[in-house]
Amino acid sequence: MNLLLFAPDEVGEAGRIAVRDARAAHLLGVLHAAPGDRFQAGLLDGPVGEVEVLGVDAAAGGVSLRFEPRGASLAPWYDLVLALTRPRSLRRIFFQSAAMGVRTIYLVGAEKVEKSYFRMHLLREEEYRPILIDGLMQGKTTRVPRVCLVRRLRELWDLLPDEGVRLIANPADGGGAALADAPGAPIIAIGPDGGWTEAENAAFAAHGFAPISLGPRPLRTDTAAIALPAVVGDRLSRQ
């Protein structure tokens, strides 16, 4: 937990916050918070800054704090289109994508995606939101990623923003795709473990997605969902 995060409606008069949950346990048990201590903190979808510890009630597991905003959070910088994957893998991808700065995660159906996946508990906002927030606390940012369920691939295209270079992971291809210095957040598409079908690949191509390779070794979806944004971010910041 590199950044403590609070909901804006937890903040009372003069920036005061009282917590008695996992964050309080972390403050007391891991950070050994004492009055006067300061920690990096932020408000969900709001500024980053610091909290000062005003008081601790170790017996009751409560901590009272004062939040002081300092500036804007780093903004999310990419969108992820992900063929819906199994819960264990998806849980990891939610956390790690939020930490890496994803803006929107489009979870799409595909020929090789089990239809039943769309019924998993993890797709309920109350299930995935805490995982996304854990990821933000890791990556020290505040903007909660948006999750968008798209059961049929053909429903995806109208949902995507107009701006941003579009890239699709392709283990086979050469990967020479130069990244156009386009405005907007790049949109990165990652297929199911068995890959997209030819028709699906053609649909991505028709909608402007250029193939990008991570080398000759096939990666599991949850590995590619880290490796590809890392490579794209690195290429963009070096252009």
Place this chain on the structure above:
Amino acid sequence: MNLLLFAPDEVGEAGRIAVRDARAAHLLGVLHAAPGDRFQAGLLDGPVGEVEVLGVDAAAGGVSLRFEPRGASLAPWYDLVLALTRPRSLRRIFFQSAAMGVRTIYLVGAEKVEKSYFRMHLLREEEYRPILIDGLMQGKTTRVPRVCLVRRLRELWDLLPDEGVRLIANPADGGGAALADAPGAPIIAIGPDGGWTEAENAAFAAHGFAPISLGPRPLRTDTAAIALPAVVGDRLSRQ
């Protein structure tokens, strides 16, 4: 499982192999193997090729195969120096690093690494080797990574190969480290979640490790252990 892997001593006369374990279960249950079918396969630390299914005994869960070598496996291309991390994270890193093409994993002690970690079961070869092999089957290569335990950082330097550019993950730094087009496999160092100490960072610098950044967001060790090799591999193949 993108590549079935067998130990060389499982191969009998004329390339014949009989299996009755998890690989047989995969062949029967997932790949629905029938006589005459062919699948990509390889021998541990040996060639890649194909197996032809000679016969199946579904009742007994056995499959008999004939292996035909076709050529050399892709060679591993980087070494990883990793501050020893907790088992759950390490398990993931073993699998994913093997899939991505690691050659040697140096697991090192550090100021912020719990000493007790060196006693974990997962550090026994019989525990980690199957995970590494699973990673190879994902990444379609055959060379089993070497795992090297280094309790004290100062014992590391003499163990490292002389060749290869040396890079250390550094969230703070600019990350402009140009990758020298040096011969040999790059050596990538990733610290504990709390970071290396100043003295440790100085020791890495004194031994030729240049900082490389993955951007302003701090990543968890298991995320960085994927993202950094992906970025280094991408930069090297584009130089």
